[in-house]
Amino acid sequence: MAPSSYQAPMRGDAEDKRTVSQSVDTNLGSTTSTVSKILEKKGSNVFSVLPSDTVKTAVEVLRDKRIGALLVTDESGGMIGILSERDIVRKLAETPGQTLPQQVDGLMTRDVKTCAPSDPLVTVLKVMSEGRFRHLPVMEDGKLCGMITIGDVVNFRLTELEYEALKMKQMIVG
Numbered sequence: 001m002a003p004s005s006y007q008a009p010m011r012g013d014a015e016d017k018r019t020v021s022q023s024v025d026t027n028l029g030s031t032t033s034t035v036s037k038i039l040e041k042k043g044s045n046v047f048s049v050l051p052s053d054t055v056k057t058a059v060e061v062l063r064d065k066r067i068g069a070l071l072v073t074d075e076s077g078g079m080i081g082i083l084s085e086r087d088i089v090r091k092l093a094e095t096p097g098q099t100l101p102q103q104v105d106g107l108m109t110r111d112v113k114t115c116a117p118s119d120p121l122v123t124v125l126k127v128m129s130e131g132r133f134r135h136l137p138v139m140e141d142g143k144l145c146g147m148i149t150i151g152d153v154v155n156f157r158l159t160e161l162e163y164e165a166l167k168m169k170q171m172i173v174g
Helices: 024-028 035-042 055-065 085-094 121-131 150-173
Strands: 069-073 079-084 135-140 143-149
Touching: 035 121, 035 143, 035 150, 055 069, 055 085, 069 143, 079 085, 079 135, 121 135, 121 150, 143 150
Parallel strands: none
Antiparallel strands: 069 079, 135 143
């Protein structure tokens, strides 16, 4: 037996042209979100060390700033590498008890992938997943303008999905 609030459609009823099912278009929205949207909220602060700094110094910065990676820059601020917690853990396993006094230069990753503020988040997420890294420096016109993490991208998208769900609920109710 159908609930009392249900009324079966009848011949002559107006057809409802509105749909609320999901599609690629509704999931991506009318405009694709970009890295710049994350930087608007997060800001452009990036923490760095010099290649001649010790791993101990880098570990202290990571701890104090509560972050997972540091850019390695030259004296003029140009990016030459990145140092992540993962890089440090690998070196700790190779040289137990001897890692902290070593220079960052010996541990950092030199071939750093970057993105641009105009890059779609979908593309950035794919690059990070395929490369198996969690931090991505953002460059514009050859200059560093921020760093995003995989957590930033996921949290941004979750917020978008919550907003989209709320809009859909309002459409259904209203």
